[in-house]
Amino acid sequence: MIFCYTARVFSSVMFIVIITQFNHVNGSNITCDKHCICEGTKALCSGVSLHYVPKFPPSITLVNLTHTNLSYIGEHTFYNLSFGMYIGKLILRDNYITYIHPKAFYNISALRTLEISNQHQLDIIVLTKAFFNLQKRYLKALHLRDNKWTNLPADTFISFSTSKIQKIVITGNNFKDVNCIMFEQLTSLTNLILSDNSIKDVYVKGLKTLVKLSLDSNRLTKVPKWCSNLDLSHVPNLQHLNLGSNNIGDLGNNTFRCLPNVQLLNLEGINTGRIQDNVFSSLPHIKTLMISRIGNPLKKISEFAFNSTSLSTLQMSLNNFHFDRTTSKIFAYCPDIEYLDLSQNFMPRNLSMFKETLRPLSNLQKLILAGCGITAIPEMLFTPFKKIWSINLSQNKIFQWKNLFLNVTSLTMLELSVNSITVINQTSFPREVLFSLKTLNLGFNPFSCTCDQIWFLNWTKHFMNKLVHFKNYKCKHPPDLAGKLLYNYHPTVEICTPWNPFNTIIIGLAGSGTIIVLIIVLIVRCQSNIKNYIYLLRVSYNKRRGYLTLDNDEDFEYNAFVVYCEEDRDWVHKKFIKRVENEEGLKLCIHHRDFEIGQPIIGNIDKFVEKSRKVVVIMSNDFAKSEWCQWEVDIVQEKHRRLGRDVFLLVMLKNIDSKHMTSHLRSLLASGHHIKYSSGVGEDLFWRAVIEVLKKPLGDPPVALL
Numbered sequence: 165m166i167f168c169y170t171a172r173v174f175s176s177v178m179f180i181v182i183i184t185q186f187n188h189v190n191g192s193n194i195t196c197d198k199h200c201i202c203e204g205t206k207a208l209c210s211g212v213s214l215h216y217v218p219k220f221p222p223s224i225t226l227v228n229l230t231h232t233n234l235s236y237i238g239e240h241t242f243y244n245l246s247f248g249m250y251i252g253k254l255i256l257r258d259n260y261i262t263y264i265h266p267k268a269f270y271n272i273s274a275l276r277t278l279e280i281s282n283q284h285q286l287d288i289i290v291l292t293k294a295f296f297n298l299q300k301r302y303l304k305a306l307h308l309r310d311n312k313w314t315n316l317p318a319d320t321f322i323s324f325s326t327s328k329i330q331k332i333v334i335t336g337n338n339f340k341d342v343n344c345i346m347f348e349q350l351t352s353l354t355n356l357i358l359s360d361n362s363i364k365d366v367y368v369k370g371l372k373t374l375v376k377l378s379l380d381s382n383r384l385t386k387v388p389k390w391c392s393n394l395d396l397s398h399v400p401n402l403q404h405l406n407l408g409s410n411n412i413g414d415l416g417n418n419t420f421r422c423l424p425n426v427q428l429l430n431l432e433g434i435n436t437g438r439i440q441d442n443v444f445s446s447l448p449h450i451k452t453l454m455i456s457r458i459g460n461p462l463k464k465i466s467e468f469a470f471n472s473t474s475l476s477t478l479q480m481s482l483n484n485f486h487f488d489r490t491t492s493k494i495f496a497y498c499p500d501i502e503y504l505d506l507s508q509n510f511m512p513r514n515l516s517m518f519k520e521t522l523r524p525l526s527n528l529q530k531l532i533l534a535g536c537g538i539t540a541i542p543e544m545l546f547t548p549f550k551k552i553w554s555i556n557l558s559q560n561k562i563f564q565w566k567n568l569f570l571n572v573t574s575l576t577m578l579e580l581s582v583n584s585i586t587v588i589n590q591t592s593f594p595r596e597v598l599f600s601l602k603t604l605n606l607g608f609n610p611f612s613c614t615c616d617q618i619w620f621l622n623w624t625k626h627f628m629n630k631l632v633h634f635k636n637y638k639c640k641h642p643p644d645l646a647g648k649l650l651y652n653y654h655p656t657v658e659i660c661t662p663w664n665p666f667n668t669i670i671i672g673l674a675g676s677g678t679i680i681v682l683i684i685v686l687i688v689r690c691q692s693n694i695k696n697y698i699y700l701l702r703v704s705y706n707k708r709r710g711y712l713t714l715d716n717d718e719d720f721e722y723n724a725f726v727v728y729c730e731e732d733r734d735w736v737h738k739k740f741i742k743r744v745e746n747e748e749g750l751k752l753c754i755h756h757r758d759f760e761i762g763q764p765i766i767g768n769i770d771k772f773v774e775k776s777r778k779v780v781v782i783m784s785n786d787f788a789k790s791e792w793c794q795w796e797v798d799i800v801q802e803k804h805r806r807l808g809r810d811v812f813l814l815v816m817l818k819n820i821d822s823k824h825m826t827s828h829l830r831s832l833l834a835s836g837h838h839i840k841y842s843s844g845v846g847e848d849l850f851w852r853a854v855i856e857v858l859k860k861p862l863g864d865p866p867v868a869l870l
């Protein structure tokens with residue numbers, strides 16, 4: 165390589181030296197002709213007024229004479245090109261050339277490529293004569309395009325037998341047959357392009373050195389015979405063979421015999437409607453097989469059609485082939501396929517058959533399933549392909565999948581554009597696959613601009629560089645956001661926190677439960693208040709019923725005699741007296757304070773109970789435990805019998821435990837209602853009831869209720 169490069173640089177330098185010398189000798193400083201555009205090394209000359217070939221500056225290596233008035237090319241027409249020993253490529257296109265003098269090319273010395281195109285008036289026999297004086301020392305390629313020749317005489321290239329010509333392009337003509345014997349003497353010819361003619365027959369003997377042969381876009385009805393009579397190959401060096409766009413019908417399994425080195429076979433657009441067993445098995449080195457657009461439609465592929473151990477690339481798009489109309493084993497005999505294009509065919513609707521069809525391709529690296537009418541796609545379809553790096557599923561109708569990309573960690577390119585995908589979420593791709601992906605195309609899908617998209621939108625914030633054209637993705641749903649760019653849709657977590665109807669039920673239940681509990685607590689807590697309130701209502705009610713206030717307070721020195729035990733003394737003195745005496749102005753008989761000292765207790769009690777209009781009994785656990793108090797109660801109960809129960813005000817200061825409840829107390833409590841002291845909320849009510857009762861006159865007859 166380095167040697168070649170050095171050699172090339174050296175020869176260029178030599179050229180420039182010669183040119184400079186030459187120009188110097190000539191004494192002329194050549195500029196680009198007014199009919200030409202000189203750009204870099206290229207000169208394009210055109211215009212019907214151009215009837216000569218001008219001189220070119222020394223930098224020009226390519227001269228293109230297109231659409232000029234150079235219809236008659238005489239002996240000296242190219243004289244000015246003789247100054248340019250450096251002109252390597254000459255293009256004569258569209259010049260209405262009618263004649264070329266046999267010596268016309270003689271002065272062009274360094275030509276490597278000659279192109280004569282679109283010269284409908286030029287007779288190939290005239291050209292053939294001119295070829296004799298063409299300098300062929302450096303000539304490598306000859307392009308004869310679109311000249312509408314109807315035949316290719318056998319001696320056309322006879323003058324090239326001493327040349328090193330490598331490439332001959334004869335396209336866009338009308339000849340019907342080619343006998344390649346005419347190329348036999350061209351011992352350097354490796355590339356022969358005979359595309360786009362009207363060739364029906366081709367005899368390929370004479371192409372021993374050929375590496376590439378293109379016969380596409382002709383009228384071949386069958387594949388040429390590659391074998392000699394001795395069963396040897398006419399084209400032992402052929403590697404690339406293009407037979408596309410011909411009328412070739414069925415292929416037998418001898419069709420491709422004697423092609424020992426063919427690596428690429430292009431059969432695109434041929435008419436074969438069925439591919440039989442072992443058609444390509446005779447190609448020991450085939451790597452690339454192109455069979456797109458064949459059959460129109462392709463109806464049948466036999467089980468062993470692709471029986472080949474060398475095949476690595478199979479392109480069979482646009483065949484409208486129904487894969488469910490054949491065996492699922494068609495790829496079972498070409499396990500080395502790395503690149504497979506099945507676009508525009510119909511993959512099986514049966515998902516297990518779909519999966520089965522592709523499963524043998526364990527070496528797959530690139531898979532194209534675009535436009536295959538896929539709606540449902542099998543789970544873990546790609547999981548067996550450990551080397552796959554590119555998957556194209558665009559132009560299908562895919563809207564969901566499950567476990568499709570499980571363990572496909574080799575994947576770097578994924579095409580899912582033009583499908584029916586509405587939502588991408590964290591279940592769409594495994595985390596490690598998202599990590600390995602370099603490009604992901606989801607364009608032209610009908611995205612939902614709803615909260616379901618929030619995961620994907622968050623993902624794009626960090627990995628937008630992986631997404632192809634993300635800023636063009638549009639919403640389809642809901643209708644009011646249709647056409648909005650997904651990129652501009654910003655749902656917030658608050659809006660999108662999912663509301664489960666369950667939650668409503670749970671919260672409802674919890675709420676009502678709480679309310680019920682609250683009510684119960686309230687009832688329990690306020691039980692005494694409620695009782696006290698009812699008590700007060702009764703007192704007031706009875707008052708309204710018109711019991712007369714017996715204004716006989718003078719008969720009594722005290723409004724009430726208070727019975728209490730020692731332990732409750734604090735409360736009686738600090739609260740009860742304070743409230744009833746100090747604030748309400750009633751007078752209470754409190755034994756600690758009012759009993760006459762020196763008198764027996766029993767006497768005192770009798771005396772003072774007599775002097776009191778009512779009896780207040782302050783009850784509590786301590787009260788119940790105290791025998792003394794019990795005894796006092798006994799005494800006051802005497803009074804009860806005489807004056808009726810109305811006389812008593814029973815105050816439950818603290819609840820009495822059942823174990824302390826004595827029969828005295830029980831009968832006392834049973835004889836009438838009691839009010840219960842509670843501090844806080846119900847305290848006011850309690851005092852109101854106490855005052856009401858104390859102020860209430862004694863019934864006559866005694867009030868049964870109180």
Ligand SMILES: *[C@@H]1O[C@H](CO)[C@@H](O)[C@H](O)[C@H]1NC(C)=O
Binds near residue numbers: 212213214215233236
């Ligand atoms: C083209 O060249 C011919 C002679 O070769 C001449 O008669 C004719 O006038 C030319 N056409 C133009 C447009 O210059």
Ligand SMILES: *[C@@H]1O[C@H](CO)[C@@H](O)[C@H](O)[C@H]1NC(C)=O
Binds near residue numbers: 197216217218243244
């Ligand atoms: C050579 O080129 C010059 C202009 O560059 C032109 O005037 C002359 O006619 C040309 N000679 C021939 C023989 O065409």
Ligand SMILES: *[C@@H]1O[C@H](CO)[C@@H](O)[C@H](O)[C@H]1NC(C)=O
Binds near residue numbers: 441442445446468471
């Ligand atoms: C597959 O092709 C090979 C030759 O490449 C052949 O020997 C073999 O028999 C073929 N298999 C079948 C099942 O036809």
Ligand SMILES: *[C@@H]1O[C@H](CO)[C@@H](O)[C@H](O)[C@H]1NC(C)=O
Binds near residue numbers: 547570571
């Ligand atoms: C996926 O890969 C994990 C770890 O590499 C492996 O344990 C698991 O079996 C694989 N699952 C499938 C379905 O291949």
